[in-house]
Amino acid sequence: MKTQFGNILLRRRKELGFTQEYIAKALHLSAQAISKWERGKTMPDILLLPALADLLQTSTDELLGHHRQYGKTVYDDRYKADEFYWGLEPNEMCYDILRLKPPSQRRLVLDMGCGEGKDAVFLARCGYDAVGFDLAAEGIAKAKWLASQHPTAAAEFFRADMLEYVPQQEYDILFASGVLHYLPPERRGAILQEYQRCIRPGGLCALNVFVQKPFIPPPPDEEIDGGYWRSGELFSLFADWKFHRCEEIIFDCVSGGTLHQHVMDILIAEKIV
Structure with missing residues (x-):
């Protein structure tokens, strides 16, 4: 690159x-x-x-060379609305980041699959330098608009495909929420290994993945292109990292206006060596 x-x-x-x-x-x-x-x-x-x-x-x-024509994603139409599809409330992992690695010194965050940018902009407003990318053009446009409403927040966004994009600089924190199911199962380990390499020692990965359970019906508003993860699969890819948070939860969700449930594995892990 x-x-x-x-x-x-x-x-x-x-x-x-x-x-x-x-x-x-x-x-x-x-x-x-x-x-x-x-x-x-x-x-x-x-x-x-x-x-x-x-x-x-x-x-x-x-x-950055991200000028090729990407196809329209399932989320582009959803992101066209004036309101934010996922709302503006930051994901709870943002507070884990604030607690474990506060912005008392310069810390660079990469938001992988940032959607409309709410989490990256929140972290930037808290004092981090945040960079986000997503495949949905409408999401990136709204993320840039949201960042423009907070001119003192250091947040930048660009369009890229996480199946192709390989970070070329080091980051202190990797953040990915509600997006890693788009990684094909056979490529998950290799792709996340590339992202692990770009995290500085002492840095964090704050990630969550949707997990399939036979007692939870599929959500009405989401396409799981790559497929659900298995319980514990994400944790196994970070076996050499220090775990600060490692849990599986079931929660209600109203994205798209329909009440449904998700099962999610959540990992906050620190790179020690």
Whole structure:
């Protein structure tokens, strides 16, 4: 991804007739830093990307190479409504993050499958630097709008497919709520291993997954493309991590306006080594 980003940056800079020195001055950086980006040696801090994109008259998605045409998702129509499909109340795992790794120092959060961005924006408002991505274009549009209502919150969003996207920088916290059932069972271990690698030592993974039980009917408003997880399956993929929270719950849900129940495994795990 570093090489791809560097090629996109170099091409766009030359199209606009900008020098490395011009970009460096505008961003209060050294020309050497810009050169390293273009040569694929390093990547800019992801929170610097919006300013760089504005300077280059493009979008962060284009800079990151996420410009291919994705198909419409089942959630795009649901996210078109003015109200937020999942509401604005933050997921309870956000409070686990605040308790275990408070933003007393800079902490970078990656929200995997962020939907309409409510959790990423909440964490950003609390003092974290948050980055979220999702496949639903309407969700990303609403997430960006929500972030714009809180200008002091450091939250950025881009469109990407979690089956393809591989993080290229380190994060302190990985957050994923209500989305990991879209990982095909045969790829779950490999994909989560890639995300585990991008977490710094001492960082957290805050994740939940839907679990199938024979006594709980399927929800009326959701397509489980990859399939439900088995009880304990998520926990087994983090066997070498320190568990702060590890539980299975049954809860009522009214998403989509219909009362139903879910079974969910919840994991808050810390990377020690």
